[in-house]
Amino acid sequence: MLPIKAVVVIALTVCLTASTFAAYPHCCRRYMIGRLQDSIIKGYSVQTDTEMCRINAIIFHTKKGKACADPALKWVMDAVDRIRNKAQKIHQRSSQGRKKKTI
Amino acid sequence: MPRSCIIALVILVLTCAGSAAGFIIHRHTFIYSAEDLISNQSYTTKMSNQSYTTDMSNQSYSPKMSEDENNYNGSDNLDYDGFCLFHNNQSVVDVIGPYVHSIICILGLVGNSLVIVTYAFYKRTKSMTDIYLFNVAIADLLFVLALPFIVYNELWSWPMGQVACKLLRGSYSVNLYSGLLLLACISTDRYIAIVQARRSFRLRSLSYSRIICAIIWIFAILVSVPTFYFYDWYEPSHTNSIMMNDDNQSEILSSEYVCEFKFKDRDTAMAVKVAVPSTQISVGFFLPLFIMIFCYSAIIDTLLKAKNLQRHRAVRVVLVVVAVFIICHLPYNIVLLYDTVTMFQQRSCEEADMLEMAKTVLQTIAYMHCCLNPVLYAFVGVNFRNHFRRIFRDLWCLGKKYMSPRRFSRVTSDFYMSSTRRSMDGSSNSGASFTM
Numbered sequence: 001m002l003p004i005k006a007v008v009v010i011a012l013t014v015c016l017t018a019s020t021f022a023a024y025p026h027c028c029r030r031y032m033i034g035r036l037q038d039s040i041i042k043g044y045s046v047q048t049d050t051e052m053c054r055i056n057a058i059i060f061h062t063k064k065g066k067a068c069a070d071p072a073l074k075w076v077m078d079a080v081d082r083i084r085n086k087a088q089k090i091h092q093r094s095s096q097g098r099k100k101k102t103i
Numbered sequence: 104m105p106r107s108c109i110i111a112l113v114i115l116v117l118t119c120a121g122s123a124a125g126f127i128i129h130r131h132t133f134i135y136s137a138e139d140l141i142s143n144q145s146y147t148t149k150m151s152n153q154s155y156t157t158d159m160s161n162q163s164y165s166p167k168m169s170e171d172e173n174n175y176n177g178s179d180n181l182d183y184d185g186f187c188l189f190h191n192n193q194s195v196v197d198v199i200g201p202y203v204h205s206i207i208c209i210l211g212l213v214g215n216s217l218v219i220v221t222y223a224f225y226k227r228t229k230s231m232t233d234i235y236l237f238n239v240a241i242a243d244l245l246f247v248l249a250l251p252f253i254v255y256n257e258l259w260s261w262p263m264g265q266v267a268c269k270l271l272r273g274s275y276s277v278n279l280y281s282g283l284l285l286l287a288c289i290s291t292d293r294y295i296a297i298v299q300a301r302r303s304f305r306l307r308s309l310s311y312s313r314i315i316c317a318i319i320w321i322f323a324i325l326v327s328v329p330t331f332y333f334y335d336w337y338e339p340s341h342t343n344s345i346m347m348n349d350d351n352q353s354e355i356l357s358s359e360y361v362c363e364f365k366f367k368d369r370d371t372a373m374a375v376k377v378a379v380p381s382t383q384i385s386v387g388f389f390l391p392l393f394i395m396i397f398c399y400s401a402i403i404d405t406l407l408k409a410k411n412l413q414r415h416r417a418v419r420v421v422l423v424v425v426a427v428f429i430i431c432h433l434p435y436n437i438v439l440l441y442d443t444v445t446m447f448q449q450r451s452c453e454e455a456d457m458l459e460m461a462k463t464v465l466q467t468i469a470y471m472h473c474c475l476n477p478v479l480y481a482f483v484g485v486n487f488r489n490h491f492r493r494i495f496r497d498l499w500c501l502g503k504k505y506m507s508p509r510r511f512s513r514v515t516s517d518f519y520m521s522s523t524r525r526s527m528d529g530s531s532n533s534g535a536s537f538t539m
Contacts, residue, residue, distance in 0.1 A: 030450055030452075
């Protein structure tokens with residue numbers, strides 16, 4: 001009866017530690033209506049349909065939460081480009097600063 | 104055999120009625136979502152036209168948008184703009200995940216290991232059905248053993264890594280297919296034994312059943328190859344976000360691993376995401392269902408014609424076996440079918456949440472079937488119960504004698520002798536495989 005004991009132990013440990021689960025990474029299931037203002041977009045992530053999710057989407061992070069946008073729309077990719085360009089500038093600035101320091 | 108046809112028809116009609124009811128329930132939400140989508144599309148095109156024709160300046164759309172935004176937040180403040188958090192499903196998973204599944208796991212483990220032990224040590228003479236039942240018990244046991252690991256990993260962002268991911272998902276699939284197809288084999292064997300009794304001596308040999316079992320296990324493995332191949336352990340790309348915090352750019356890398364589908368290109372992704380659940384519905388449910396309905400309706404027909412005192416009990420057992428199979432698997436497969444058909448459609452968060460919750464609950468009901476199999480197939484049989492009683496008697500005797508360690512060696516040989524003798528005795532009255 002050893003396996004039964006083992007399962008009881010496993011089940012008990014699972015039950016006892018059940019209160020703090022890791023958040024499951026959810027997917028966008030539909031695209032948002034309308035468009036977001038640039039000022040409230042804090043960042044973005046990319047959802048692809050070659051992974052666990054069913055549709056391609058750009059997830060914009062805002063103060064209020066996450067919004068799912070259709071990557072086929074122009075404003076969505078413009079917003080993504082803007083964030084990317086901003087990041088690029090910061091990257092160049094910081095790498096220049098580092099060069100100066102090393103010189 | 105007209106009467107068997109009528110019975111088969113009745114069961115089929117009942118099944119269809121059940122599925123129709125399922126679809127009617129869903130039709131309401133489907134119509135809602137379709138209307139919703141159309142209105143959304145027209146709205147988005149209107150919006151984009153507006154914004155693109157009047158230059159790309161912020162002022163052109165900001166007043167209208169702020170109004171729209173307020174409306175949107177008012178109506179839906181939990182799931183913001185299409186990113187569903189599945190609150191209802193999550194609360195159901197939190198309960199079913201650890202608690203209900205551990206009950207299923209313990210019951211399934213006890214029941215199926217008792218069946219395996221009984222067949223391995225006691226029931227020497229085996230019929231075809233016995234061999235199938237032994238294999239069903241093995242499939243169910245492996246399934247039940249994998250279940251706590253799958254639940255544990257899904258709750259804790261899959262800490263056990265790539266090998267465990269492929270093995271657990273793959274073995275889940277293999278055991279699902281082999282278990283359900285073996286139940287169909289049992290119904291076929293009983294059909295041959297009862298309805299085609301004249302041919303049964305030729306068709307029901309043990310070597311046949313071993314070959315059939317091997318074929319079914321190989322088939323189950325082959326059908327599960329896509330699952331083995333395409334399930335992967337990875338961090339989904341959408342968990343990595345690029346954030347802008349007041350002119351500071353930072354990439355937030357989370358460590359949320361999942362064990363889900365992953366593909367190289369889009370076409371395979373589309374094909375496999377539909378093909379895997381479709382195969383599960385057709386081969387893992389409808390194929391065994393139709394075989395069972397055909398065989399058992401013919402069996403009931405034959406039993407009702409026969410002049411036997413035990414026939415009512417046999418008919419009842421057959422009906423219970425079919426009913427339990429349908430109750431456990433039909434609802435889940437209907438929801439799975441609906442989910443597969445509407446796989447790539449956009450869904451409102453409420454609908455997606457409801458569908459996920461239904462899938463979670465109904466899948467658990469389908470899991471329960473592997474705890475019920477030992478009761479429905481093995482413990483119903485009189486012979487099996489006799490063998491099973493002997494196990495307990497022998498274990499009890501062994502336990503008592505085990506207390507005095509001096510006589511241990513003699514006791515074991517005694518125990519072995521007695522068990523073999525008893526199983527020889529038992530062989531005399533185990534002619535029929537359809538023991539009830």
